[in-house]
Amino acid sequence: MAKFSVPSNLAVSESGFLFVPSSGETFTLNEIGSEIFMMLKKGSEDKEIFETVVDSYDIDLYTFEKDFSDFITQLKNHKLIKEL
Amino acid sequence: MTKRRYERPVITKHHSGFMNKFGNSPVSVPKTEIDGVAVKKLTEEYGSPLFVISEKQIRQNYKNLFRIFRSRYPKIQMTWSYKTNYLNAVCSVFHNEGAWAEVVSAFEYDRARKLGIRGENIIFNGPDKDENALIRAIEEKAKIHIDHFDELYQIIELAEKMGKQAQVAIRVNMDVGIYPKWDRFGFNYENGEATEALRRIAINKNLKLIGLHTHIGTYMMSTEAYRTGASKLVHLANLLKSQFGLVLDYIDMGGGLPSYNTLKGQYLQAEELLPTLEQYADAITAPFFELNYSSDEMPTLFLENGRVLIDDAGFLITQVLANKRLSDGKRAIIIDGGVNILFTSFWYKHKISPAQQTSVHTENAAIYGPLCMNIDCIREDIVLPTLKKGDQLVVHHVGAYNVTQWMQFITLRPNVVMVMEDGSVELIRKSEDLDYIMSLESIPAKLQTGVK
Numbered sequence: 001m002a003k004f005s006v007p008s009n010l011a012v013s014e015s016g017f018l019f020v021p022s023s024g025e026t027f028t029l030n031e032i033g034s035e036i037f038m039m040l041k042k043g044s045e046d047k048e049i050f051e052t053v054v055d056s057y058d059i060d061l062y063t064f065e066k067d068f069s070d071f072i073t074q075l076k077n078h079k080l081i082k083e084l
Numbered sequence: 085m086t087k088r089r090y091e092r093p094v095i096t097k098h099h100s101g102f103m104n105k106f107g108n109s110p111v112s113v114p115k116t117e118i119d120g121v122a123v124k125k126l127t128e129e130y131g132s133p134l135f136v137i138s139e140k141q142i143r144q145n146y147k148n149l150f151r152i153f154r155s156r157y158p159k160i161q162m163t164w165s166y167k168t169n170y171l172n173a174v175c176s177v178f179h180n181e182g183a184w185a186e187v188v189s190a191f192e193y194d195r196a197r198k199l200g201i202r203g204e205n206i207i208f209n210g211p212d213k214d215e216n217a218l219i220r221a222i223e224e225k226a227k228i229h230i231d232h233f234d235e236l237y238q239i240i241e242l243a244e245k246m247g248k249q250a251q252v253a254i255r256v257n258m259d260v261g262i263y264p265k266w267d268r269f270g271f272n273y274e275n276g277e278a279t280e281a282l283r284r285i286a287i288n289k290n291l292k293l294i295g296l297h298t299h300i301g302t303y304m305m306s307t308e309a310y311r312t313g314a315s316k317l318v319h320l321a322n323l324l325k326s327q328f329g330l331v332l333d334y335i336d337m338g339g340g341l342p343s344y345n346t347l348k349g350q351y352l353q354a355e356e357l358l359p360t361l362e363q364y365a366d367a368i369t370a371p372f373f374e375l376n377y378s379s380d381e382m383p384t385l386f387l388e389n390g391r392v393l394i395d396d397a398g399f400l401i402t403q404v405l406a407n408k409r410l411s412d413g414k415r416a417i418i419i420d421g422g423v424n425i426l427f428t429s430f431w432y433k434h435k436i437s438p439a440q441q442t443s444v445h446t447e448n449a450a451i452y453g454p455l456c457m458n459i460d461c462i463r464e465d466i467v468l469p470t471l472k473k474g475d476q477l478v479v480h481h482v483g484a485y486n487v488t489q490w491m492q493f494i495t496l497r498p499n500v501v502m503v504m505e506d507g508s509v510e511l512i513r514k515s516e517d518l519d520y521i522m523s524l525e526s527i528p529a530k531l532q533t534g535v536k
């Protein structure tokens with residue numbers, strides 16, 4: 001089980017736009033990306049995110065787990081989250 | 085409750101202020117079918133990876149190029165460059181359209197003969213023609229394009245011994261203003277070697293000089309290079325007529341016209357950069373009107389084009405084996421087709437499209453083959469939608485040189501099919517199997533024991 005921390009000054013807009021005040025960088029997230037990012041910011045654990053997504057989307061758990069790991073890697077790469 | 089349509093989560097960083105180095109992300113239009121046949125259906129039946137060749141496209145390319153030249157110069161003979169793609173079915177389409185065979189080895193010569201092409205309709209090029217092949221070519225009246233003096237004298241000796249006259253031309257290399265110079269093949273124009281060779285041939289009764297040949301290079305981006313090349317051959321032809329009263333049957337301008345594949349290191353797409361076929365044809369044919377020939381003596385213009393006629397008729401269907409992140413966060417896609425079957429990925433940035441509807445989110449990625457070798461990179465940078473394992477990709481413009489230069493390595497070479505003009509699909513080269521590969525090997529008796 002893993003938990004992540006998102007810097008408190010980061011927020012995604014409804015359209016999936018993300019602005020990083022400290023660096024001036026901007027990003028776009030797709031819809032599901034924004035949802036997951038918001039859950040991470042709320043402090044959700046990965047297991048909880050898996051359940052939510054698999055419940056509401058037409059996707060199996062293993063495929064989503066792979067995509068989730070990849071998404072987390074990207075967020076870490078852009079220094080948008082830290083693993084706790 | 086119906087669930088929402090899933091798309092993998094993605095985040096894309098914006099690069100403001102300057103153009104992203106990959107240009108604007110082109111929207112990848114999915115390539116779901118080839119000549120009306122679904123990509124999915126093709127691989128269900130013939131496996132993946134799979135080479136697919138379009139008969140329709142080959143015929144269209146051939147007719148188009150022929151028409152362009154024919155409308156500028158009346159006597160045109162196309163010859164199919166076997167090395168570009170010598171699968172029997174492919175050669176047969178070209179021969180059916182009226183092309184002769186252009187071969188560069190005994191192996192290719194024998195292939196053409198097995199397809200029933202008569203010797204007199206074969207152009208025999210290349211530096212490596214062994215004695216048996218030369219004997220056969222002399223016997224069968226093939227048009228032998230002599231590459232060097234050693235070969236010239238070998239042909240003289242053989243023809244004398246056989247009491248026959250060999251039908252010959254020489255290959256001429258020359259400075260056409262491009263770099264690197266292709267001065268390794270044939271006799272050089274500038275240093276006088278070509279005229280020297282022509283003089284020897286003109287006075288030898290066992291040789292009949294019927295033509296002149298040049299092939300100035302491949303993927304030539306300059307029309308002027310062709311104009312220079314044609315002018316120089318025309319100059320030699322005029323010399324032969326004035327000095328020896330010799331009138332040639334043909335002048336062979338080789339191949340080398342580029343296909344619309346973008347070279348590595350080329351920023352603009354090939355379509356935006358290359359002259360049109362009409363411009364090339366103008367440059368090649370114009371010098372012919374400088375010949376000191378009467379109108380009924382005018383030689384036939386031979387062409388040996390390869391890639392321009394077949395590249396866009398060939399596709400490679402592959403599928404995604406895995407997605408990865410490289411250490412710098414860049415996406416890597418591993419596909420089931422490697423550089424061993426896609427040799428041209430060493431010099432082209434092949435266009436690659438997804439074969440199914442995908443998400444609108446795109447990401448820059450590297451595409452690697454399955455070979456466990458660092459060189460196995462199909463594209464270093466390509467903007468593609470997110471793809472999952474099992475998704476299919478279609479590599480475009482792979483008809484030239486791949487199915488002749490491919491290597492068998494760690495796995496078997498795949499099936500090749502042709503989509504016929506009527507929409508049917510024919511297997512034109514079967515995938516190899518293990519027994520076929522191993523049938524070529526043997527184990528020395530003393531090595532036949534050991535751990536089992």
Ligand SMILES: Cc1ncc(COP(=O)(O)O)c(C=O)c1O
Pocket residue numbers: 165167168186209210299301302303338339340341388389390391392484
């Ligand atoms: C003698 C000769 N003719 C024709 C060709 C076909 O060239 P391309 O595919 O560039 O048209 C080649 C290929 O290198 C060749 O060596």
